[in-house]
Amino acid sequence: MTWPKIESITSERLRLEPLSVEHAPEMVEVLADASLYEYTGGEAPSLEQLQRRYTLQAFGQSEDRSQGWFNWIVKPIGGSAPVGFVQATLERKASEVVANIAWVISPTHQGQGIASEGVRAMANWLHSKGVTGLEAYVHPEHHASMGVARNQGLHPTGLTDGIELRWES
Numbered sequence: 001m002t003w004p005k006i007e008s009i010t011s012e013r014l015r016l017e018p019l020s021v022e023h024a025p026e027m028v029e030v031l032a033d034a035s036l037y038e039y040t041g042g043e044a045p046s047l048e049q050l051q052r053r054y055t056l057q058a059f060g061q062s063e064d065r066s067q068g069w070f071n072w073i074v075k076p077i078g079g080s081a082p083v084g085f086v087q088a089t090l091e092r093k094a095s096e097v098v099a100n101i102a103w104v105i106s107p108t109h110q111g112q113g114i115a116s117e118g119v120r121a122m123a124n125w126l127h128s129k130g131v132t133g134l135e136a137y138v139h140p141e142h143h144a145s146m147g148v149a150r151n152q153g154l155h156p157t158g159l160t161d162g163i164e165l166r167w168e169s
Helices: 019-030 046-057 114-128 143-151
Strands: 014-018 067-076 084-093 094-107 135-138 157-159 165-168
Touching: 014 114, 019 046, 046 067, 067 114, 084 114, 094 114, 114 143, 135 143
Parallel strands: 094 135
Antiparallel strands: 014 067, 067 084, 084 094, 135 165, 157 165
């Protein structure tokens, strides 16, 4: 499968830059807050771990090309420091292309609608490239992320991946 080429996206307040390995040093600080891992588990990555992860993610697709990987660093318009990221993993399911989406915004920038705006901008871009459905996995106690999912028109399905609840459009 040939996936679309990732592009920069601009919304009212945000600039979504396609992920590159060069983003790793500035994103280490964004991802350093332990509260980001309260619902997802894990811990803050080191610079080396983030560089390895970004090298793989920036490749843009799985080795067998069955998945397209789209990752953007979220920055405020007029600012150079990142505040988080949004991402989508695309897969073909029957005749549709579905995106599994996710988002992380630094705790110092949460509560301002940044996640919803960034995800909306990403979703609009994905739809313009032929994506027909969105899905996200959200911890059942993570009310802020449930709000972001609802703001995208997603609804809970009752299905889980073990812990997180699947939301879809």
